[in-house]
Structures are given as C-alpha cells and as structure tokens.
Amino acid sequence: MNKLIPLSEAVSQFVHDGDTVYAAGFTHLIPFAAGHEMIRQHRRDLVLARATPDLIYDQMVAAGCARKVIFSYMGNPGVGSLRILRTAIEKGTLELEEYSHFGMISRLQAGAAGLPFMPMNQTAATDLERTNPLIRRVVDPYSGREVITVPAMNPDVAIVHVQRADANGNAHLWGIIGEQKESAFAAKRVILTAEEIVDEAVIRSDPNRTLLPGFIVAAVCHVPYAAHPSYAQGYYDRDNDFYLGWDKISESAEAVKSYLDEWVYGVKDRAEYWEKLGRPTHKRLTVQPQLSDAVNYGNY
Amino acid sequence: MIELTYSSSELMIVNAARLLKNGDVVFVGVGQPNLACNLAKRTHAPDLVMIYEAGVIGAEPRRLPLSIGDPTLVSGALSVVSIYDIFANYLQRGNVDVGFLGGAQIDKYGNINATVIGNDYAHPKVRLPGSGGAQEISAWANRCYIMTPHQKRRFPEKVDFLTSAGYLDGLGGRSVAGLRGKGPVGVVTDIGFLEPNDTGELVLTALHPGKTAAQAIENTGWALKVAGDVRTTEPVTEKELQILREELDPAGIYSKSG
Numbered sequence: 001m002n003k004l005i006p007l008s009e010a011v012s013q014f015v016h017d018g019d020t021v022y023a024a025g026f027t028h029l030i031p032f033a034a035g036h037e038m039i040r041q042h043r044r045d046l047v048l049a050r051a052t053p054d055l056i057y058d059q060m061v062a063a064g065c066a067r068k069v070i071f072s073y074m075g076n077p078g079v080g081s082l083r084i085l086r087t088a089i090e091k092g093t094l095e096l097e098e099y100s101h102f103g104m105i106s107r108l109q110a111g112a113a114g115l116p117f118m119p120m121n122q123t124a125a126t127d128l129e130r131t132n133p134l135i136r137r138v139v140d141p142y143s144g145r146e147v148i149t150v151p152a153m154n155p156d157v158a159i160v161h162v163q164r165a166d167a168n169g170n171a172h173l174w175g176i177i178g179e180q181k182e183s184a185f186a187a188k189r190v191i192l193t194a195e196e197i198v199d200e201a202v203i204r205s206d207p208n209r210t211l212l213p214g215f216i217v218a219a220v221c222h223v224p225y226a227a228h229p230s231y232a233q234g235y236y237d238r239d240n241d242f243y244l245g246w247d248k249i250s251e252s253a254e255a256v257k258s259y260l261d262e263w264v265y266g267v268k269d270r271a272e273y274w275e276k277l278g279r280p281t282h283k284r285l286t287v288q289p290q291l292s293d294a295v296n297y298g299n300y
Numbered sequence: 301m302i303e304l305t306y307s308s309s310e311l312m313i314v315n316a317a318r319l320l321k322n323g324d325v326v327f328v329g330v331g332q333p334n335l336a337c338n339l340a341k342r343t344h345a346p347d348l349v350m351i352y353e354a355g356v357i358g359a360e361p362r363r364l365p366l367s368i369g370d371p372t373l374v375s376g377a378l379s380v381v382s383i384y385d386i387f388a389n390y391l392q393r394g395n396v397d398v399g400f401l402g403g404a405q406i407d408k409y410g411n412i413n414a415t416v417i418g419n420d421y422a423h424p425k426v427r428l429p430g431s432g433g434a435q436e437i438s439a440w441a442n443r444c445y446i447m448t449p450h451q452k453r454r455f456p457e458k459v460d461f462l463t464s465a466g467y468l469d470g471l472g473g474r475s476v477a478g479l480r481g482k483g484p485v486g487v488v489t490d491i492g493f494l495e496p497n498d499t500g501e502l503v504l505t506a507l508h509p510g511k512t513a514a515q516a517i518e519n520t521g522w523a524l525k526v527a528g529d530v531r532t533t534e535p536v537t538e539k540e541l542q543i544l545r546e547e548l549d550p551a552g553i554y555s556k557s558g
Binding site for chain 2: 126175
C-alpha cells in the first residue's frame, strides 16, 4: 500500500493539537523537518516526549507548540543547557514529567509490547519517585523483593526519520538506533520520513536491517536532510557548530524569534531550508563513504 | 629532569585513566571521562571495552566526539544496539565494570545532584539537566568514579536532590536499597582523591604532587576527614601528556581548562 505523501500533509492529517508526540532519535536521525512543520502549522498544547528534548523541542517550545514536556535529560548534548526549556521550567510556564533514560525507554518498551508497565531494578532515586508519582514500586511475586515500575507510554504520534524506506513504509535504519523501534510500535500513529525512498527489492535484499514493518506506518514522506542539525549516519554529519551556535541564539528571545521567522516560518519546506543553508554548509557536512562488508543471505 | 606543566583537567584525566584495569568494560561519558578511557586504552589497558550510552560498544572514534551520540562513535565500532538493550542487557544485567559520573553537587556520601539547585523541584532556583543515564550507572555499574574540580560549592554536606546514588546515608545504605554495584569508589579532583571509608563517608586518601590537605579541606563543604596514610599520586608523565595533547585532544577542548 503506497503511503507516500508530502510531510506537510502527514503533519496536517496525523498531528493534532493536544497530542502526545514522540519525535524519535537518540542524538541521531532527529526529525527536525517534522518539528519545523509542526511549528509552521501552529500546533498547540502538545505534550512533547523525548529522552533528550534536544534543540527540536527547545525550538517547538519557543514557538509556543507545547504545554508539557516528558524527558530524561534536559541538556544540549556536549554544549550545556537547553535554555528555552530550562527557563520555561524555572518560571513554571511548562508542565514537566521526568524520568531517567532507562525509565523513559522502559515506558516505550512497555507501550511497544502492549504491556501496562515495565519493571526495573532499584536505583534508590527516591527524590525522583517523590516528584514523579508515575514511578512506582511493586513486589516481585517470585522473590518478594521490590522493583520499580514505570507505566507504558503510547504516544498519539511517533515521528521517525530513517535512511531509507520503501513506499509502503518498510524501513531500514543503521547507526545509533536509539528508541525508533520502541516509539514506533508504542505509538498510535507513525509518521516516517526518509532520506531515500527505495524499491521494495532493496529492503528485501537485507531483511535483518528492516527495523520497522510498513504495516505500522501511517505516512511515508521523502524528506532528504530532514535531520539537520542532527545527522543521518552515512549521509551527512552532525552540525556541531549549529548546536554550539544555538547556545548563543537561545540566550535571547529576540534572537530565537528571528531564527524561527527566518528558518522555520520563512521557508516552505525542508528542501528550501536545506537550499538556504548554502553550499559551504553542505560541503562542511559531507561525509566520505565507509561501506560495510556485504552479507550473503543465500539464494534459497 | 624537565618540570612538566599541565592543566588541572589534564591532571584529573591522567589520574582517572590509571584507575581503569585492562579488560574493564567501561560506560563512557563525553568530555574528560572519554579522554581518560581513550588514554587508558593507549597505555596500560589495550583490552578496555568502551560502551557509550547511545548504544555503541567498542567505539574507536577517529575524532573527538562532542556528544555521546556522535557519528564518529559508530563508524568502525564493534556493535550498535538499541538504548533499551544497552541499559537492560549491559548495565542492569551487571556487564558493566566501570561507570563515570559527574554532577553539580557531590555530597559526603558520594550522592550526586544533577537535577535542581534548591529544595523546590517545582520552582527550582536552577534547573540542571537531570539524570540521563547517571541514575542507573551509579546503581548498577560494578564500580564508579567521579571526576570533578575540587570546589566548595560542588561539595555540600548533603545534596539538594539525589539524582544518582552514592552511599545514600552511609555504607550499608546501598544493599538496603537493593543496588547491585559498589558505588563511587573514588572521586578524582584536581587536588587529590576522595574515597569512601568504612561508613561510606568520602575522606581524603591521596594528594597530587604539590597539593596540601589544607587545600582539600578548605574546598570541601563538610568537615573533610583526612586518612591516616594519605598517599601522593604518581606524577603525570611526559608520555601521558603527549598522547593526550597530540593524539586525543590536540585542540585542547576538554583538557585545556584550568
């Protein structure tokens, strides 16, 4: 079933005000293009969930899209704070729900497997248990000792960016695979964006690499460079300069507004955004190929 | 004999590297822990297995990674698994020998705060990044090391918020709470080493050359006890500095400060 539609249509159809959105990708393949499209379409009152909100949610919160954030690390990786999120939390203008990385990922794993909760061993993080009543304890029915539990998370929408997919939504992804699979299976609807749309035969040539089956995907969008300033392993580099630069931009509300006006509202889609970044940036983010050794599945 | 000069970051990185044993499976963080692990691998611990919480095992980064999810960690690594797998099958299962920890506050029992400054979680004076992987690393790695500059504001008697567990209220607290790993067995600072005594309280056990116990006491927010047999750490060697400055961090991004 061909599910190829433009990203603008996918967001329009599948992301509604008030939705809980999980934009997947642990540092890698973060779907910034979809984030920017949600901003352009003026989505409101979203509950934004990610392990590390990263700049994508910093930008969406600045644009007024969110009423709440669910997270496990509120930092600009390797740089410092996520200033906009941090200020909103310090001022009390944004609701929050906090976990550790494993707590967050366990929520998604439970959601993906259709379970009500996921247990994990104790970590003595009793202050976090106190501030987040969704982190609870049960007694292991076999050993009698206490384990920690987190409830399943079933986002309304998961947005997953991959290197390649076919038009049915069967998706290959490699490099840091983070929580893409868990969030996709946990979510009620999945928007898949891909650097490349390939023939089904390409997917079938390496079935071990297929992380997501097409039948759980609602929309497939061909969006090259969707991850910038994050990256797609093998396709382009992480724009570390941008991450460092955001630290400066996000110091001032003026500068953030200017940024959104120029780079989000001022472009119609990711293609125009990438073009606008210019050839020197394109060149700087280019990566030399490093192919894996081929595997032989055998012609059985 | 040439007198070597080095930054306090380089001093801490060199000392932290020496704590790793050959064959250790280490959960690596970005920045100084990353440099310490790579230095150890190039000196006395060639069989060190480096794991990054992004799910990468046996990373051999060609360039210095800015973040824990940098693409350079993946190219040429031994294995890449999901986040769930790395925390469950590796860390929770007990396959990780060493974890590195850090945070805004470390208290006298080695508990760490990386969540909020002040006692009001809902309206924090300062909102810090939060746990990330630290909550589980501190609980489940076989042993942990903390690397931090030795500054009084970083060493309160009790943390405002307990993000990662040290010895909780004292030794024995960890087993009562059901934590599998030994906890923070050493804190490496730019003055010396703190290690837990038999009640889980961090005491001064070593000083770097040229540093004094008085300096350590002055820069600690509780009445820091000094071990009876405080040792002097082995001086930084030219070889260690060469590897750090020429191979690992030539731009001095993580090793120059201080």
